[in-house]
Amino acid sequence: MQNKTFNHNRRHFLRSSLAGLAGLSVASLVSANKVINDNLTVLSENFVPPTPQKLLELHYNENAIGMSPKAKSAAIEALNTGNRYRFTEAEPLRALIAQSHNVKEENILFSAGSSDAIRIAIAAHATPGTQFVVPELTYGDGEDFAKAYNLKIAKIKSNPQDWSIDLKGMQEAVAKYQGPSIVYLVNPNNPTSTIIKSNEIETWINSKPKDTLFILDEAYAEYVNSPDYRSVDYLIAQGADNVVLLKTFSKIHAMAGMRVGYTVAVADKIKQLQDHVELDSLTLSNPSIQAATASIQDKDFLAYSKKSNDSAREIYLNTLQELNIEYLPSETNFVFHKIKGDIEAFRQRMLEENIKVGRPFPPANDWCRVSVGTTDEMIYVSNKLREFRQKGWL
Amino acid sequence: MQNKTFNHNRRHFLRSSLAGLAGLSVASLVSANKVINDNLTVLSENFVPPTPQKLLELHYNENAIGMSPKAKSAAIEALNTGNRYRFTEAEPLRALIAQSHNVKEENILFSAGSSDAIRIAIAAHATPGTQFVVPELTYGDGEDFAKAYNLKIAKIKSNPQDWSIDLKGMQEAVAKYQGPSIVYLVNPNNPTSTIIKSNEIETWINSKPKDTLFILDEAYAEYVNSPDYRSVDYLIAQGADNVVLLKTFSKIHAMAGMRVGYTVAVADKIKQLQDHVELDSLTLSNPSIQAATASIQDKDFLAYSKKSNDSAREIYLNTLQELNIEYLPSETNFVFHKIKGDIEAFRQRMLEENIKVGRPFPPANDWCRVSVGTTDEMIYVSNKLREFRQKGWL
Numbered sequence: 001m002q003n004k005t006f007n008h009n010r011r012h013f014l015r016s017s018l019a020g021l022a023g024l025s026v027a028s029l030v031s032a033n034k035v036i037n038d039n040l041t042v043l044s045e046n047f048v049p050p051t052p053q054k055l056l057e058l059h060y061n062e063n064a065i066g067m068s069p070k071a072k073s074a075a076i077e078a079l080n081t082g083n084r085y086r087f088t089e090a091e092p093l094r095a096l097i098a099q100s101h102n103v104k105e106e107n108i109l110f111s112a113g114s115s116d117a118i119r120i121a122i123a124a125h126a127t128p129g130t131q132f133v134v135p136e137l138t139y140g141d142g143e144d145f146a147k148a149y150n151l152k153i154a155k156i157k158s159n160p161q162d163w164s165i166d167l168k169g170m171q172e173a174v175a176k177y178q179g180p181s182i183v184y185l186v187n188p189n190n191p192t193s194t195i196i197k198s199n200e201i202e203t204w205i206n207s208k209p210k211d212t213l214f215i216l217d218e219a220y221a222e223y224v225n226s227p228d229y230r231s232v233d234y235l236i237a238q239g240a241d242n243v244v245l246l247k248t249f250s251k252i253h254a255m256a257g258m259r260v261g262y263t264v265a266v267a268d269k270i271k272q273l274q275d276h277v278e279l280d281s282l283t284l285s286n287p288s289i290q291a292a293t294a295s296i297q298d299k300d301f302l303a304y305s306k307k308s309n310d311s312a313r314e315i316y317l318n319t320l321q322e323l324n325i326e327y328l329p330s331e332t333n334f335v336f337h338k339i340k341g342d343i344e345a346f347r348q349r350m351l352e353e354n355i356k357v358g359r360p361f362p363p364a365n366d367w368c369r370v371s372v373g374t375t376d377e378m379i380y381v382s383n384k385l386r387e388f389r390q391k392g393w394l
Numbered sequence: 395m396q397n398k399t400f401n402h403n404r405r406h407f408l409r410s411s412l413a414g415l416a417g418l419s420v421a422s423l424v425s426a427n428k429v430i431n432d433n434l435t436v437l438s439e440n441f442v443p444p445t446p447q448k449l450l451e452l453h454y455n456e457n458a459i460g461m462s463p464k465a466k467s468a469a470i471e472a473l474n475t476g477n478r479y480r481f482t483e484a485e486p487l488r489a490l491i492a493q494s495h496n497v498k499e500e501n502i503l504f505s506a507g508s509s510d511a512i513r514i515a516i517a518a519h520a521t522p523g524t525q526f527v528v529p530e531l532t533y534g535d536g537e538d539f540a541k542a543y544n545l546k547i548a549k550i551k552s553n554p555q556d557w558s559i560d561l562k563g564m565q566e567a568v569a570k571y572q573g574p575s576i577v578y579l580v581n582p583n584n585p586t587s588t589i590i591k592s593n594e595i596e597t598w599i600n601s602k603p604k605d606t607l608f609i610l611d612e613a614y615a616e617y618v619n620s621p622d623y624r625s626v627d628y629l630i631a632q633g634a635d636n637v638v639l640l641k642t643f644s645k646i647h648a649m650a651g652m653r654v655g656y657t658v659a660v661a662d663k664i665k666q667l668q669d670h671v672e673l674d675s676l677t678l679s680n681p682s683i684q685a686a687t688a689s690i691q692d693k694d695f696l697a698y699s700k701k702s703n704d705s706a707r708e709i710y711l712n713t714l715q716e717l718n719i720e721y722l723p724s725e726t727n728f729v730f731h732k733i734k735g736d737i738e739a740f741r742q743r744m745l746e747e748n749i750k751v752g753r754p755f756p757p758a759n760d761w762c763r764v765s766v767g768t769t770d771e772m773i774y775v776s777n778k779l780r781e782f783r784q785k786g787w788l
Contacts, residue, residue, distance in 0.1 A: 060479050067476045075473055075681065082461045082469070082685070083648035085454050112506050112679075116672040123517075123670070141672075148669035254477035257680035275542035276517070278510040278535075285506075285679045286651035287469065291476070 014055060026201055033184040041383070047376040050354035056377055059356040061190065061220075061334045063254035064373040065308050067291065068301035071255065074294035075287035083284055093293040100296065101233040101245075110128040110280040114219055114248040114261035119145045121215050121244050121263065122182060123276045126151060129179035135165040137192060137364060139217065142184035151182065162328060163192045163336070165366055168202055171209075180211035188220045188229075189363045193330040197228040205235060205243050214243040220332040222252035222302070227333065233264055241266045244273070251333060252305050253295045258288040309333050312378040316370065319382035323389050333372045334358070340394050343368055349393060351387035353384050395692050435777070441770040444748035450771055453750040455584065455614075455728045457648035459702050461685065462695035465649065469681035469690035476680055484675035487687040492657060494690065495627040495639075500661040508536040508613055508642040508655035513539045513655065515609050515638050516576060517670045520545060523573035529559040531586060531758060533611065536578035545576065556722060557586045557730070557758055561594055565603075574605035576590040582614045582623075585755045585763040587724040591622040599629060599637050605643040608637040616646035616696070617703055623725065627658055635660045638667070645727060646699050647689045652682040706772040710764065713776035717783050727766045728752070734788050737762055743787060747778050 050056035057064075094105045101107070113115040122145045132146035136158045146153055154177070156169040159342070165185070174181045188195045205214050216232045232245055245264040250256035263273060277283060284292075295301065313330055320327045320337050327337035339346045343360045346368055348359050358369030372378065388394040444450035451458075488499045493500075505511040516526070517537045528551045540547055548571070552562040559579070568575045582589045599608050610626045626639055639658040646651035657667060671677060678686075689695065707724055708752035712729050714721045721731035733740045737754045740762055744751050752763030766772065782788040 057478070063477050065477070067473070072473050072476070075476070076470055078462070078651070078683075079466050079469055079681075082466070082651045083459070084451070085458050085644070085650045087455060112677045113672065115676060119670075119672055145669075219741060250479070256479045257472070257476045259676060259679045275539075278507065278512075278513055282509060282653060283506045283677070285653045285682050287681050288679050289475075291473075 010268075016188060021372065041379060043379050044376050047380070049380065052354055054354075055351075056355040056373065056380065058373055058377070058381065059358050059369075060256070060369040061251070061332070061369075061371045062256050062375060063251055063305060063309075063333060064105070064168045064312075064371075065254055065305060067254045067258070067294045068298045070298045070301065071253070071291040071295040074290040075258070078286040078290040084286070085282070086286050086289070087279070089286065090284060090289045093289055093296070094281075096293065096296050097247075101231070101237070101264050103233065103237050103264060104267070107236060107264055107270060107271050109263040109265070109273050109277070110262065110284055111261045111277060112259040112283045113250060113256075114246045116139050116277070116283070117246045117261050117263045118142050118184075118215065118217070120273050120276045121213070121246070122149055122151070124273045125180070125182055125213050127180060131173070131177050131179060131181050133170050133173050133181050133183045135170070135185070135189070137163050137189075137361060138165070138184070139186045139190045142186075142215065142217075146182070146184075154181075158192075162194075163367075164194065165189060165196055166198060167204070171204060174209050174212055180213075181209070182213045182215060186216045186217040188224060188331040190220070190332070191334070191336050191358060191364075191367075192328050193220075193332040193334050193336050193369075194328050195224060195226055195331045198230045198232075199228070201232065202235065203340065203371070205232065205240060208242060212242060216243055217246045219246070219248045219251055221247075222306065223333050224331040226331055236264050236266060241269060244269060249292050249295065252302060253292065254305060255288070255291060255295065258291055259381060260284055260288050262291045266375055304382070308375070309372050312375045313372045315375060315378040316372065316382060319385055323385060323394065325385075325394070328393070335370050335372065336364075336367055337370070339366055339368045342366065346393075349388065350384070355381055355384065408515070429625045435773060437773050438770050441774065443774065446748055447746075448748075450749045450767065450774065452765040452767055452771070452775065453763075454628075454650070455645070455726070455763075455765045456650050457699060457703075458471070458706075458765075458771060459648055459699060461652070462689045462692045464692045464695065465647070465685035465689040468684040469652075472680040472684040478680070480678070480680050480683070482676060483680065484678060484683045487683055487690070490690050491641075492788065495625070495658055497543060497627065497631050497658060498661070500564055501630060501658055501664060501669070503657040503659070503664045503667050504678055505655045505657065505671060506653040506677045507644060507650075508611065508640045509518075509535050510671070510677070511655050511657045512536050512578075512609065512611070513642045514667050514670045515607070515640070516540055516543055516545070518667050519574070521574060523571060525567070525571050525575050527564050527567050527575050527577045529564070529583070529771050530581070531583075531585045532559070532578070532757060533580045536580075536609065536611075540576070540578075548575075553723050556588075558588065559583060560754055561590060561592055561598070564597060568603050568606055574607075575603070575611060576607045578609045578611070580611040580613070582618060582725040584726070585616070585728070585730050585752060585758075585761075586722050587614075587726040587728050587730050587763075588722050589618060589623045589725050592608075592624045592626075594623070595626065596629065599626065599634060601607055602636060606636060609640065610637060611640045613640070615640045615641075615643055616700065617727050618725040619704070620707065620725055630658050630660060633660060635663060638663060643686050643689065646696060647686065648699060649682070649685060649689065652685055653689075654678055654682050654686045673739050701761070702769070703766050706769045707766045707771060709772040710766065710776060713779055717779060717788065719779075719788070729764050729766065730761055731764070733760055733762045740787075742770065742780070744775075749775055749778065 126149035132151040154173045249260035520543035526545040548567045643654035
C-alpha cells in the first residue's frame with residue numbers, strides 16, 4: 001500500500017525541520033518540548049512516562065504542545081473583564097480571520113468550536129426531503145446532526161483497500177436524488193488522515209449541482225504538506241454560494257478546550273446561518289476571543305506547531321515502516337494504521353500501558369487512529385509498538 | 395407610584411447589610427470594592443472617576459464587582475489544558491447546579507450564556523402555526539428568535555402606569571389561539587426590574603393550558619428580596635413537562651463574559667433540546683467550566699455579590715427618592731426610573747459625563763434603565779442626577 005511512497009527523504013526532511021525549529025527558539029515557546037536530538041528513538045531526559053493517573057492522550061487529535069504562551073497571557077488578562085459582556089471584542093479577531101482567508105468580515109460566523117458550526121449549517125438547510133450525502137468513514141458529527149434534523153442519510157461506501165472516499169459515488173447519489181442534497185466532506189479526512197485532491201472537489205462545486213450545499217470541514221488543513229491540496233476559501237471569496245467552509249482553533253492553534261470555531265461563506269449564507277446561533281460573538285468567552293486573537297498573530301508559534309507535528313509524526317511513521325505496518329499517508333495530526341486483530345483488544349493493551357488511542361471506526365475495525373503527540377510521546381508510543389511486535393501482538 | 399412603599403427602614407436595612415459585608419472580609423474578596431462608609435454620598439478615596447477612555451458602564455446589567463477570585467484562579471489553572479477537549483469536566487458543575495435546584499443531572503442542559511438557551515428552547519418547539527406570547531416590555535431575545543423561526547408573535551401590551559405585565563391578557567391570547575403557544579416570561583422582568591408574583595405564574599403553569607410551553611427566564615432571581623417570589627425549579631423537580639427554566643452565570647456570579655448558561659427541564663424535554671446544540675458541555679470553554687464550578691461553591695462571594703448589589707441599589711434608590719423621581723420597585727441589579735423628556739437626550743447627557751446607561755425601551759421612552767454598579771459608582775451617578783436636577787434636565 002501507500003506507506004512505501006512516504007519513505008523517500010524522510011530523514012533529510014526531518015533534519016531540515018529541526019533546523020527550522022531551532023531558529024524559532026522553541027524552548028522559549030513551550031519549554032516542555034525540547035528540540036529533539038538526532039537520535040529519534042531516545043527520550044528527552046525530562047520526559048515523564050504516563051501513569052494510570054496521567055494517561056498519554058493520543059485519542060482525540062488534540063495538539064499536545066499546548067496553546068501559545070501569548071494566547072495564554074491574553075486569556076488571563078481577559079479574565080479581568082470576565083464580568084462584562086464584550087459584544088464587540090470579537091471584531092478584531094473576525095477581521096484577522098477574514099484577512100487570512102482573503103474574504104470580508106461579513107463572511108465569517110463564530111461558533112463554539114466547529115462541531116456547532118456543523119449543526120448550524122445543517123439546521124439552516126434542513127428542509128423536508130433533504131438528503132445528507134456522507135462518506136462511510138469520516139467524522140461522525142455531521143451524520144449525527146443530520147439524523148437529529150430528520151434528513152435522509154446517503155452513506156457512500158469507502159474503498160476498503162485504502163479507505164479512500166468514493167467521490168464519484170457521492171456525485172451519483174446527488175445526481176439521482178430528486179430533492180435537495182447536503183454534501184459533507186472533511187478534508188483532510190478524519191479518521192483516515194488523507195486528503196481528497198482539491199481539483200476534484202472544486203470541479204464538483206463549480207459544476208453547481210442543483211439544490212446542493214457543500215459543507216467542507218477543513219479542521220486539519222494547516223497540517224497538510226501535499227501540493228494537491230488547498231482550501232476552498234478562495235471559491236467563497238469568488239462568490240460561490242453553494243459551499244460553507246468550517247474551521248477551528250482546536251488543532252494547529254492547540255485550543256480545543258477554548259471552543260473557538262467559525263464558518264466562512266458568502267454574506268447571504270452567513271445571514272441565513274445567523275438565525276441558528278445567538279449573536280455569534282457571544283458563543284465565545286472573552287478569554288477565548290483574546291486567546292484566539294493572540295494566537296492567530298503568533299506566527300512563530302504556528303510555525304512551531306506545524307513543525308512539531310511534522311517531526312513527531314515522522315517518528316511514528318518511521319516506526320510503522322520499520323515494523324512493516326500498513327498505514328495511510330497522513331496530512332494531519334494523526335495517523336491511521338493497520339493493527340493485528342481487533343481495535344478494541346489493541347486499545348485495551350495500549351490502555352494497560354497508560355496510553356489512550358483512537359476509538360473504533362467501523363467498518364475499519366483492524367485499523368487504529370493514533371493522534372500525534374509531542375516528539376517524546378511519539379518515541380514512547382513507538383517503543384510500545386516494538387514491544388507489542390516482540391510479544392506477537394502486532 | 396410605588397417608590398413610597400420602598401422608603402421604610404431603608405437606612406436601617408443598609409446598615410445591617412454592611413454589617414454582614416464586614417463579616418465576610420470583603421476586602422479579601424474584591425480589593426477594589428471597599429466597604430462603604432456611613433456617609434453614603436462620599437466616594438471612597440480610591441475611586442477613579444470615569445473618562446472617555448474608561449466609561450462607567452451601567453448599561454448592560456453586568457455585575458461590576460468582578461468575578462470571584464476563586465473562579466478566576468480556577469480559570470487560569472484550566473488554561474494549562476486549554477489544548478484538550480474536556481468532554482467530562484463539566485459534569486461536576488452539572489451535578490452542583492442540579493443540586494442547587496433539587497433536580498437531577500439529566501435535567502440540566504448547558505449553553506453559552508442563557509441567550510442561546512432561549513434560541514434552543516424556541517428552535518425545539520417551533521412547529522408551523524405556533525404563536526409566541528410575550529409581554530410588550532421585556533427582554534428582546536425571545537421575540538428575535540421567535541421571528542427567526544417564523545412564529546406568530548402575540549405581543550401583549552403592558553400597563554403604561556407601572557409597566558406591569560398583563561398576565562391575564564397573555565392567558566387570554568393562549569386560550570383563544572387554536573394552535574400551540576410558547577409563553578416567554580422573564581421574572582424578575584427586564585427592563586422593569588419588577589417581579590410577577592410566583593403564585594400567579596404557578597397557577598397558570600399548573601392549569602396545563604393545551605399545547606403550551608412556558609419559557610421562564612430567571613436570570614436575575616438571586617437578587618430578589620420579595621417573599622412573593624420563588625423559582626419555578628421545584629415544579630420541574632415535581633415533573634412539570636410544560637416549563638423550561640433558563641439560568642445564567644452572567645449576573646450574581648459576575649461572569650457575563652465567560653458565557654455560562656443552562657436550562658432546567660424534565661429529562662425528556664432536555665433530550666428534545668439537545669438536538670439544537672452541540673454536545674452541551676462543549677458549548678463551554680474549559681476556563682469557563684472551571685470558573686463556574688468554583689463560583690457556585692464560593693458561598694462567601696455569592697453572599698457578598700448579593701449584599702453589594704443591595705447596598706449599591708439602595709444608594710441609587712435613595713437618590714431617586716430624594717429627587718422625587720418615580721421608579722419601579724427593583725428586585726434585580728438594575729433600576730427602571732422615569733426621566734424628564736426623551737431617553738435619547740438623557741443618555742447623551744450621561745455619556746457626556748462618561749456614563750453609559752440603558753438603551754431606549756419603547757414604548758417606555760421617558761424611562762431609563764440604570765444598572766447597579768459598585769457602591770462608589772452609584773454614589774457617583776447619584777451626584778450626576780443631582781447636577782442634572784440643578785440644571786433643570788431632570
